[in-house]
Amino acid sequence: MSDPHRLESGQIREAARRIDGLVRRTPTQRLSVEVPSGPIEVVLKHEFTQFGGCFKARGSLNAILSARADGRLGDAGVLVASGGNAAIGAAWAARLAGTEATVVVPETAPPVKIDSLRRLGATVHQIGDHYQQAADAASRLATETGALLLHAYDQIPVAAGAGTIGLELADDVEGPLTTVACVGGGGLLAGLAATLRAGDRLVGVEPRGASCFDQARRTGAPVDVTLDSIASDSLGATRVGDICWASVADREVDSVVVDDADLIEARRRLWENLRVVVEHGTAAAVAAVLTGRVTPAPGSTLCIVLCGANTSLDL
Known part of the structure; x- marks a missing residue:
């Protein structure tokens, strides 16, 4: 019997048909970024330009x-x-x-x-x-x-809507993808996981002090975690959702953790180099690439989902 919490690609396609023309198809930007091993090419998905400033x-x-x-x-x-x-x-x-x-x-x-x-x-x-x-x-x-x-993330229609980002990336970027996204309760990660094709890979990134997905992976099951991160206002789930946990099983999904200092630096570099302002949580995905913790597989394009920008310039 199939797991009722597990998202499948058909549910993502159904969501895409339902919201087509009502939300923005957000743009991508291809550029070269400097990482410890040298310059690499990445594609940024500008989901922060979505209605409401977030996916x-x-x-x-x-x-x-x-x-x-x-x-x-x-x-x-x-x-x-x-x-x-x-x-x-x-x-x-x-x-x-x-x-x-x-x-x-x-x-x-x-x-x-x-x-x-x-x-x-x-x-x-x-x-x-x-x-x-x-x-x-x-x-x-x-x-x-x-x-x-x-529900903020642990509800099938909610996570399926988030997964439509993966369909857009597959349409806009040729070939296999290594997609990097931050993780809160895991709705976005679950939706993206359901869109993976043969050769694709997905990486969920969290701050060390708000890492419910990574700790679940290490433990073997969802566990309650304590929050202690500058990004906990947006990545504030204390337990990864059941839908995420079921949807990443047996799919090419990895987990990476970064320090708060890394995501603060990533956020600063986005602003200084691109004049893009994102939340600290969103910057976690960028930090994983800039620190060299995530690299694309041979023949794969590295894509980073910039998922939210509801923040203040004062920060």
């Missing part, structure tokens, strides 16, 4: 439209808990779908993300000091109000 709009919209088609979207709209980006994606998608959005974020969520949520018309509750506390509160609120509860 999360893809999954939220897919989930909302799917629920509406099935008659599961009521007058109370949608409700989601998030460190910020999933909430912004849900608020943007809800506005497009003409329904209400209520979000629960930790009290530690960056003000720039709270401001974005309010501009999108979402009702914002700040509860707890980390993601899981906000998620528990959101679950209670959904029961009380009847709102459709979206």
